[in-house]
Amino acid sequence: MNEPLRKDSFYNESLIGIFGPVQLIKRLDQSIHPLLPKLYLNCATDTKVGSHHLNDANIERWSKHGDVGYADGKGKIRIVLSQLANANTLLVTEQCDNLCLFCSQPPKNINDEILFSYAAQSIIAFNSDKMIGISGGEPLLKKNHILNFFKNLNQFKNKTPLHILSNGRAFKDKDFVDNFYRLNKDRRVLVGVPVYGTNSQSHDILVSSKGAWSETIAGLINAGNQGIEIEIRIIPTQLNYKEISSIVELVLTCCNHITRISIMNLEQMGWAKKNWSELYIEPRYYQDELVKSCEMGKRFGIDISLFNYPLCHIPDRIHKYARKSISDWKNAFEDKCDFCVLKPECGGFFTSIKDKWINPKERII
Amino acid sequence: MTNYSLLPFNFRLLPDNEVLISNLANMYHVLPAKADLENLIKDIGSLNDDVISKLEQKLFLYSQDDFETKVQLTASAFTKRINKDLSSPRLIMIVPTLRCDHHCSYCQVSRVNQDLSGFDLPLSSIPALINFIKKIESPPYKIEFQGGEPLLAFEFIQEFYNQMLLEVERDDFTIIIATSLSLLNDEILNWCRGKPINFSTSIDAGIKAHNRHRKLITKNSFELTQKGIKAIEKKLGKGKVGTVTTVTHQGLSGWNELVDTHLELGLSEMFVRPVSSYGFAIPKQAKDITIAEFMVFYRNLILRVFEDNKKGIPIVEHFLFIHYKRLMNAKDGMYVDLMAPAGYAKNSVLIDYTGNIFGSDEARMVYRKYGFDNLVLGNINDHNMTLDTGFSEEILSQSFNFDIPGCADCVYQGSCGSDPIYHIQEFGEPIGNKAFSRFCQLHKSVFDFVIELLKDDSNRLVLEGWMNE
Secondary structure: OOOOOOOOEEEEEEEEEEEEEEEEEOOOOOOOOOOOOEEEEOOOOOOOOOEEEEOOHHHHHOOOOOOEEEEEEEEEEEEEEOOOOOOEEEEOOOOOOOOOOOOOOOOOOOOOOHHHHHHHHHHHHHOOOOOEEEEOOOOOOOHHHHHHHHHHHHHOOOOOOEEEEOOOHHHHOHHHHHHHHHHOOOOOEEEEEEOOOOOHHHHHHHOOOOOHHHHHHHHHHHHHHHOOEEEEEEOOOOOOHHHHHHHHHHHHHHOOOEEEEEEEOOOOOOHHHHOHHHHOOOHHHOHHHHHHHHOOHHHHOOEEEEEOOOHHHOOHHHHHHEOOOOOHHHEEOOHHHHHOOOHHHOOOEEOOOOOHHHOOOOOOO | OOOEEEOOOEEEEOHHHOEEEEOOOOOEEEEOOHHHHHHHHHOHHHOOHHHHHHHHHOOOEEEHHHHHHHHHHHHHHHHHHHHHHHHOOOEEEEOOEOEOOOOOOOOOOOOEOOOOOOOEOOHHHHHHHHHHHHHHOOOOEEEEEOOOOHHHHHHHHHHHHHHHHHHOOHHHEEEEEEOOOOOOOHHHHHHHOOOOEEEEEEOOOOHHHHHHHOOOOOOOHHHHHHHHHHHHHHHHOOOOEEEEEEEOHHHOOOHHHHHHHHHHOOOOEEOEEEOOOOOOHHHHHOOOOOHHHHHHHHHHHHHHHHHHHHOOOOOEEHHHHHHHHHHOOOOOOOOHHHOOOOOEOOOEEEEOOOOEEEOOHHHHHHHHHHOOHHHOOEEOOOOOOOOOOHHHHHHHHOOOHHHOOOOOOOOOOOOOOOOHHHHHHHHOOOOOOHHHOHHHHHHHHHHHHHHHHHOOHHHHHHHHHHHOO
16 A cells, blocks of 8 residues: 555666756757756757756656656655646645644745745746646745746746645735736636635634634635636545535635635645544545535536545445545555455545555445 | 624514524525524524524624624625626527417417518518627527517528528527427428527416417417427427426416426426516406415425426426525526516517517517507617617616615525516516515515425425436
8 A cells, every 4th residue: 555656756876966956858859948957868968058867767667758856966856747647736835824733744934935936947847738736835925926936937938727725815915816816817727725614713723823714715705706716625624524515605605716626535644644533534424514515516516526535435426526636646545445346436545544444444345 | 602693684484483594695594483583683692503503604693703704705695696697698589570370368469460561570680680689798699589479480580590600600609489389390390400499388287278378260279389399309309399387377277287298298397487467468367366376386386396306207397496596596596587686688688570679578568568668778770779778777776686675674685586677567666566566476485485395305305406417
């Protein structure tokens, strides 16, 4: 259960000294953007400054021509934008104004402004028309950073669609909403905003920040009114599992431009590990809420999806809403799952899952 | 212990002592007893925790910390709802002829005999008509031919279609022909095949009543309609014909027969409403059936339809379904009669056989009877084509039902609409006295009925099934 479906991190001592984003090159290609330093893999190298050469069968196997990796200077490289990946996400900051009890990427209070530059360079060089995820920390925490990031992309006429994962609090500021919208006129941007409650009580506890719910809701109203496309994300926990369908109904009744809702099973990463016993609740205790939520999709005319739910954990009736969602670099199946007829349609498990009691012990479909 | 306070709400006492409450966000909740309403107002703390959290989730209650946000959410829901009714598309109705082979007792437009001349839109007006359509609405266009009997002017429909093809993309318009089907023939069907053309026809409650009201010299209107529906299904396929049922006094016991008729014809959708009293239908029909009488019929009909659904026979009754969708804030709950601000001119427009432009079908009926010139918005043959919208604006500005006497405090305000043309006809002004309004009585009764149905889980599942189809 620990082997991911796609390997993304590699070590090669020839990489020592190479730092920051590099583009993997497998053949001479004039159309590749000159912006990033190049790493020529098992092929002839040009002589330009910033070009490196590397023979590495493993990286060769797990990458495609034009992919982008971040090198750490100590010989390690992580492929962050890959044409082989089912989802590409870039981290643009590790700072956040929420401190979610289940944060998978706990914030660090360091100056990491460079990450926005890396991300902009990488997106421009990768030049894809497939959606790229932008996550943090809180990507909208420093408003001038994110707006500059958009300006940089626009300067290179890049139109890569972006999915930005944000707590939405920044949208409380209407001027910011206006600028954000204006800078993305030629780009599709979908903002994923988590809402964990129908009132401040459960939400503010889960994100450990008093006043967060009010700012997120005000932000959602402003952003939606401006026409910014929004995805609402809900994570059921012991604190809010009874109000899942009420959250769905509330945001869809009150807010504009919500185009999808994602209900996500808790991931055992970061702080969720230490708070697991206070937070995690098995889906069987809130099946009715899941069914009710999913079946609101038609009523409001939007997509509702379940993420990170192995099919054997939810009722048959809502299987069609479950997505194969876990990013391939952290996705795995139990050996037992090989006997299950639904395995091809199933999203499986996180590689990080260690508590056996949520694994498919009881019911192999 | 959190302290909760109330946000504004409307309420209505239901039979068996329950109380329905609603708010500006158009969320609803049923309190099991009148005493709960009193507790809600006097002592929220005495309600049980589950009720309190439900009411808080639906924006009836707020805790001090959340006051501002709950008000923002309510306001946002309110504007979202009005925007939905403001921005939905417009149905374009065309009356190519006023001539008709039928002589229906409840005809609202005073049709004329089929051999008369001077009651048709000339083919030469088609370019102006298409120009007008393109000017007032963006694609996809939804066009409905009415009458009279539009099949008496089939050549007009063909020519309109051909010219339309030259002006807009093929996928950018659909045509509905509202017809009794009595004049349907193979030539018409063959021409329609493969084109975006659907039919809408009438099947009244009770075959006897149908033939009695929808008069043909041959006295076989129903049989011809039945034959027409079968022919459409055979030649053009399923789902190309829809029905509208008018309920009159003579049909009041025919609910089972009506459902059976639909099922036998392979129809899984119906739309049933009482005879309406517009224009020329008034003296003959206004007193024909009361809303109370209609509701007895309608309850029996719906119970039968629900019974069938529970047995696995899929049949949808759209009049009820629309009321349900309005109560649920559903995305496609738009229906011209149930909008606030009203659908008049904004979501419907009708071009008469004279080229006159009206804001709704009802407006032309009232105009034809009373000659109320303000109702004519313009004429397609007028080259300047300036629509006189002053009067329409005045009408629409009085159709936001949240500040109308009788609607402002109604529990169904957020779901209901307003019908200024009906009220102009009945009361001489667009608001009218809701205590005596048939419109109000009808829709309130249907909303009450939906709320009653929703109490039973098996009925709720039927409605949810319709929604998720």
